[in-house]
Amino acid sequence: xxxxxxxxRASRIAMIGGGLLLLVLAAAxxxxxxxxxxxxxxxxxxxxxxxxxxxxxxxxxxxxxxQQAYVGFGGYMLFALTIFGGVHPVVAVLLGGVLAxxxxxxxxTLAFRLKGAYFAIGTWVIAEVFRLSFAQIQAxxxxxxSSLPVAxxxxxxxxxxxxxxxxxxxxxxxxxxxIAAVYAFLRSRRGLALTAIRDSETAAxxxxxxxxxxxxxVYVVTSAFTAIIGGLIFLQKLRxxxxxAFSVNDWTAFVIFIVVIGGIGTLEGPIIGxxxxxxxxxxxxxxxxxxxxVLGFVAIVVMLKAPKGVWGLIRExxxxxxxxLSYRVRTKD
Amino acid sequence: MDWxxxxxxxxxxxxxxxxxAAGLSLIFGVMRLVNIAHGDLIIxxxxxxxxxxxxxGLHPFLALLIVMPLMAGIxxxxxxxxxxxxxxxxxxPPLLVTFGLSVxxxxxxxxxxxxDPRKLPGGVIETASVDVGGITMGVxxxxxxxxxxxxxxxxxFIFYRTxxxxxxxxxxxxxxIAQLMGLxxxxxxxxxxxxxxxxxxxxxxxxxxxxxxxxxxxGGRLIFGFEAVIIGGLGNLWGTLAGGIILGVAQTLxxxxxxxxxxxxxxxxxxxxxxxxxxxxxxxxxx
Numbered sequence: 001x002x003x004x005x006x007x008x009r010a011s012r013i014a015m016i017g018g019g020l021l022l023l024v025l026a027a028a029x030x031x032x033x034x035x036x037x038x039x040x041x042x043x044x045x046x047x048x049x050x051x052x053x054x055x056x057x058x059x060x061x062x063x064x065x066x067q068q069a070y071v072g073f074g075g076y077m078l079f080a081l082t083i084f085g086g087v088h089p090v091v092a093v094l095l096g097g098v099l100a101x102x103x104x105x106x107x108x109t110l111a112f113r114l115k116g117a118y119f120a121i122g123t124w125v126i127a128e129v130f131r132l133s134f135a136q137i138q139a140x141x142x143x144x145x146s147s148l149p150v151a152x153x154x155x156x157x158x159x160x161x162x163x164x165x166x167x168x169x170x171x172x173x174x175x176x177x178x179i180a181a182v183y184a185f186l187r188s189r190r191g192l193a194l195t196a197i198r199d200s201e202t203a204a205x206x207x208x209x210x211x212x213x214x215x216x217x218v219y220v221v222t223s224a225f226t227a228i229i230g231g232l233i234f235l236q237k238l239r240x241x242x243x244x245a246f247s248v249n250d251w252t253a254f255v256i257f258i259v260v261i262g263g264i265g266t267l268e269g270p271i272i273g274x275x276x277x278x279x280x281x282x283x284x285x286x287x288x289x290x291x292x293x294v295l296g297f298v299a300i301v302v303m304l305k306a307p308k309g310v311w312g313l314i315r316e317x318x319x320x321x322x323x324x325l326s327y328r329v330r331t332k333d
Numbered sequence: 334m335d336w337x338x339x340x341x342x343x344x345x346x347x348x349x350x351x352x353x354a355a356g357l358s359l360i361f362g363v364m365r366l367v368n369i370a371h372g373d374l375i376i377x378x379x380x381x382x383x384x385x386x387x388x389x390g391l392h393p394f395l396a397l398l399i400v401m402p403l404m405a406g407i408x409x410x411x412x413x414x415x416x417x418x419x420x421x422x423x424x425x426p427p428l429l430v431t432f433g434l435s436v437x438x439x440x441x442x443x444x445x446x447x448x449d450p451r452k453l454p455g456g457v458i459e460t461a462s463v464d465v466g467g468i469t470m471g472v473x474x475x476x477x478x479x480x481x482x483x484x485x486x487x488x489x490f491i492f493y494r495t496x497x498x499x500x501x502x503x504x505x506x507x508x509x510i511a512q513l514m515g516l517x518x519x520x521x522x523x524x525x526x527x528x529x530x531x532x533x534x535x536x537x538x539x540x541x542x543x544x545x546x547x548x549x550x551x552g553g554r555l556i557f558g559f560e561a562v563i564i565g566g567l568g569n570l571w572g573t574l575a576g577g578i579i580l581g582v583a584q585t586l587x588x589x590x591x592x593x594x595x596x597x598x599x600x601x602x603x604x605x606x607x608x609x610x611x612x613x614x615x616x617x618x619x620x
Contacts, residue, residue, distance in 0.1 A: 063428055065369075110604060113611040114563075116424040117367030121559045122607070125600055128556060132597040248552060253436055260429055289440040296436035303429050304418055 006187075006324040014322035025172060029165035037168045041236060043278055044175035048229045049251065050258040050270035051175075052222045055182050057256075058265035059194050060218040061201075063116070065252050066123025069107075069130040070100050070223045072245030074230025076134055079240055082152045084139070089155055090170070093231030100227030101220050108219045112212065124248065131246035145241025153238060167236055174232055178225055183267060183323055194218065195325075198265065257299045263309030267323040272311050338468050339585045345470065347574070347581030348478030349543065352536035353558030354565070354573040355485055356529035362492075362568050363501045363525040364420060366427050370435040372555030374530060377438055378404050378537025379546050380446055382453055393453040393538050401534040408530030412523040420522070435551065442548035453541035477539045481577070484532055485570050491528070492570070501525055553596075560603040566613030575615060579606075 028037055049071070057063045077096030081087045087095065107126055114122040135143040157163030185191045193214055196204040205211050230251075234240050244250070254277065262273020277295075284291035306313055314320060353375060360366050368374075378400055385396035415434075419426035461472040492498040500521045503511035508518050540546060540554070561580050565572030580599050587598020606614065 057425070063425060065432070110608055113607060117369075117428050118559075118563065120369070120428055121367065121556065122563075124552075125556055125560065125603060129597065129600045129604070132593070132600070136593055136597075249436075253432070256429065256432060264425070289443050292440045293437055293444075296433040296440070300415070300430050300433040300437075303426050303433070304415070307426060 002329050004327050004329055006327055008321060008324060010320050011322055011324040018322075022176065026169070028172075029161075029168055034164060037164060038236070039278070041168050041171040043274060044171040045229055045233050045236075046255065046258065046277070047270060047274040048175045048178045049226065049255045050262070050274055051178050051182055051267070052226050052229070053252075053255045054259045054264060054267075054270045055185075056218055056222045058259065058269075059186070059198050060215050061198060062215060062219055063120050064123040065120045065248065065256070066111075066125070066127035067223070067226050067255070068246045068248055068251035069123070069127035070104070070226040071230035071233065071251040072127075072130055072134065072242070073100055073103070074227030074232075075234035075240050075245045076140060077227065078231040078234055079140060079146065079148060082155075083149065089152060089235055093228055093235065096231045097224040097228040101224035104220045104223035105216070107223075108216050112215070112219075127246055127248065131242045134245065135242040141241070143242060145239065145244070147239045148235075156235070167232075170232055170235070174229060178229075179267070179271075181225075183325075186267070186325055190214065190217070191325075254295075257295050259309075260299050261302050261309055263311030263315075265308070266311050266315070267325070268315075268321075269309050269311045273309065276310065334467065336586075336589065339589045340582055341468050341470065342474070343582030343585035344578050345474035345478045345581070346585060347561075347578030348474070348481035349536065349539060349577070350557045350561045350580050351481045351574040351577030352477070352484060352532060352539065353554055354561035354577055355481075355488060355570060356532040356536070357555075357558045358562050358565075358568070358570055358573050359488060359529045359532070360525055361562070363505050364522050366416065366420065367431075368416075368529075369428060369431040369555065370438055370551075371431075371533070371558060372553065373435045373438040373442075373551030374404070374407075374533050375537045375540060375554045376546055376548060376551040377442065378530075378534045379453065379541035380442055380451070380548075381534075382538045382541055383446075383451055386453060393455055393542050396453075397534060397538055400538060401531045404530040404534035404537075405527040408526040408528075408533075409523040411530075412526035413519055416526065417519050417522055435555075439548050439551060446548065448547055448549070450545040450547045451541075452545040453538065455542040459542065473539075473542060477543070480535060480539065481574060484535060485574055488528075488532070489570050497524065557599070560599065563613055564603060564606045566616035568617040569613070569615050572613060572615040572617075576613070579614075 025040070028040060032040065049067070053064070053067060056067075074093065074096040077099055078089060078092045081092035081095055082089050085092070111119060111122050111126060134140065140146055153163070157166045186195065193204065193209045196207065196209060197211055197214060201211055230245070234245070237244075258273035258277045259270050260273070261276055262271065263269030280295065280298075281291060284294060302309055308316070353372075357368065357371050360368060381400045381403060382393050382396045385391055385399050386393055389396075389399075391399075411434075415430060416427065419430045455473060458473050458476070462469050463472060463475070464470075490498075492501060500511070500516050503514065503516055504518045504521050511521075512518050557580060561573050561576035563576070564579050565574070565576030579602060583602035584595050584599040588595035590598075
C-alpha cells in the first residue's frame with residue numbers, strides 16, 4: 001500500500017512550532033522594548049515584501065526591479081487619503097491596496113510586452129515615472145515630501161505605547177496574512193498552474209494553462225499587497241518623500257538579496273533570507289556602506305555557487321520542507 | 334526659435350544616450366545578456382577618468398587612452414571570471430549577478446570618492462560654442478554627437494566586416510555550432526564585453542565633462558541607455574542612435590515646458606513607443 005501525501009513530520013512540527021512562536025511574537029508589546037519592537041516590525045514588513053517578490057519572480061518568472069513603485073504608491077495613498085479624504089489610516093492602507101490593484105492592470109499590459117531582463121528594467125522605468133510624478137504633486141509636499149499630521153497619527157492610538165503596539169500588530173498581522181495567503185494559493189489549483197509555469201512555460205501552455213492571465217493575476221495581487229505593505233511602512237515612518245518612497249535600493253535591491261540569499265522559489269527562502277539580512281545588517285551596522293558591499297558580494301556568490309540559496313542547500317541535504325507544497329509517496333509495508 | 338533650439342540641443346544630447354545604449358545593445362546582441370550594472374560602469378569610467386586627469390594632469394580626452402584599455406580589461410575579466418558562468422536558459426542568474434555587481438560598484442565608488450558631485454575638467458572646450466543660423470551649439474555636445482556616430486559606425490563595421498564580428502554573429506546565432514566551428518565562445522563573449530566597456534569608457538568620459546556626477550547616478554544612466562535601445566529597436570545599432578535622439582529631444586522639450594518634466598517626458602516617450610510599437614521603431618529584420 002502506498003499513499004500520496006503532502007505533509008511530513010518536519011512540516012507538522014514546523015506548523016506547531018510556528019504557531020507557538022507566533023503567540024510569543026504577538027505578545028511582544030508585553031515583553032519587548034520599544035527599539036526591539038521597531039526592529040521586529042521592520043523585519044515583518046521586509047519579510048512580507050520578500051515573500052511577495054518571491055511569488056512574482058520565483059514562481060511567476062516576473063523578475064521586477066520596480067516594486068518600489070507600489071511601496072511608494074501605498075505610502076502616498078496613506079498620506080493622501082488620510083489628509084484629504086479624512087479616512088482612518090488602516091482603511092487608507094487597505095484602500096491603497098485596492099487602488100494599486102486597479103493601477104497595476106494597465107501597467108502590466110504595458111510591461112508584459114517586455115521579456116526577461118527587459119521586463120525588469122521596464123518596471124524600473126515605471127517606478128521612476130511614479131517617483132517623478134509624485135514629486136510634482138505640491139499638495140503632498142512635492143520633492144521634499146510631507147509628514148503625517150499628529151491628529152491622524154493619534155487615530156492609531158491616543159497614547160504612544162498603544163500606538164506602537166498597534167502598529168507592531170499591524171506589521172505582524174500583515175506578514176502572517178501574506179505568508180498564509182501565498183501558501184494557500186500555491187497549494188490551490190492555480191498555484192499548481194503557477195508552479196507548472198515556473199518549471200516549463202512550454203509544457204504548461206501545452207496543458208492548457210493561460211500563462212499570460214496567470215502571470216497577470218500574480219502581478220496584480222502582488223502589487224496590491226506590496227502597496228498595503230508600503231502603507232504600513234510609512235505608517236511607521238510617519239514621513240514620506242519621493243526619494244524614500246520610491247527607493248530602488250530600500251524596497252527592491254534589499255528584497256532581491258533577501259530572496260536570493262534565502263532561496264528563490266521556496267516559501268522558506270524569504271524567511272531565512274530576511275533573518276540573515278537583518279543579522280548581517282545589525283552586525284555590520286557600524287561599517288556604513290561596507291555592509292552593502294558585503295551584501296552584493298554574498299548575493300553574487302550565492303547565485304553562482306548555490307543558486308537555490310541557503311534553504312536550497314538545507315533542503316538538498318536533509319530533504320526538509322517546512323511548508324509542505326510538494327507531494328510525496330509514502331509506502332506502507 | 335526657442336523650440337527649435339531645444340530640439341537641436343535634445344538631438345545632441347541624444348548622442349550621449351546613444352553611447353550609453355550602444356554597449357548595452359552590443360552585449361545583448363552577442364550573448365543575450367542585459368547588464369544591470371551598465372550604468373554604474375559608466376560612472377566607474379568617469380571616476381577612472383577623474384583619477385587619471387588628477388594624477389597625471391591629462392586632459393580627459395587623453396585620459397581615454399588609459400581608461401579605455403582599462404575598462405576593456407575589466408570587461409574581459411568580468412565576463413570570463415563571473416558573467417560567463419551565469420549565461421544559460423534561465424534569465425535570473427545574469428540579472429541578479431549584475432544587480433549585485435551594480436550595488437558593489439556603487440558602494441565601492443562611494444567609499445573611495447565620497448558622495449560629493451565631481452566633474453571632469455574639460456578646459457575651454459566646455460564653454461566653446463558655434464553659431465549656426467541663429468542657434469548656438471556647444472562644441473562639446475557637437476563633438477559628443479560626432480563621436481557617437483563614429484562609435485556606432487565603428488561597431489557596425491566590426492560586426493559586419495571583420496572576422497571578430499563574424500565570431501560575434503556566429504555565437505549570437507547558435508552558440509553550440511559556433512563552438513563546433515572552432516570558436517571559443519567564452520573568449521568571444523569576453524571580447525564582446527571588453528568592446529562594450531571600451532564604449533562605456535568613452536560614454537563615461539563624455540558624461541563627466543558634460544555634467545557633474547556622483548556614485549548614485551548609475552541607475553539613471555542605465556535607464557536612459559535601455560530606453561534608447563528599446564525605442565530604437567532591439568538588435569539595431571543605428572536604431573540606438575535614433576532612440577537616443579528621440580529620448581534626448583523628449584527630455585529637452587519636456588524641460589522647456591517645466592524643468593520638473595524633463596525626465597518624466599523622456600520616460601513617457603519611451604512608454605508611448607512601447608505601447609504603440611512594442612518592438613521599437615526600427616527593429617532588426619529577422620532572417
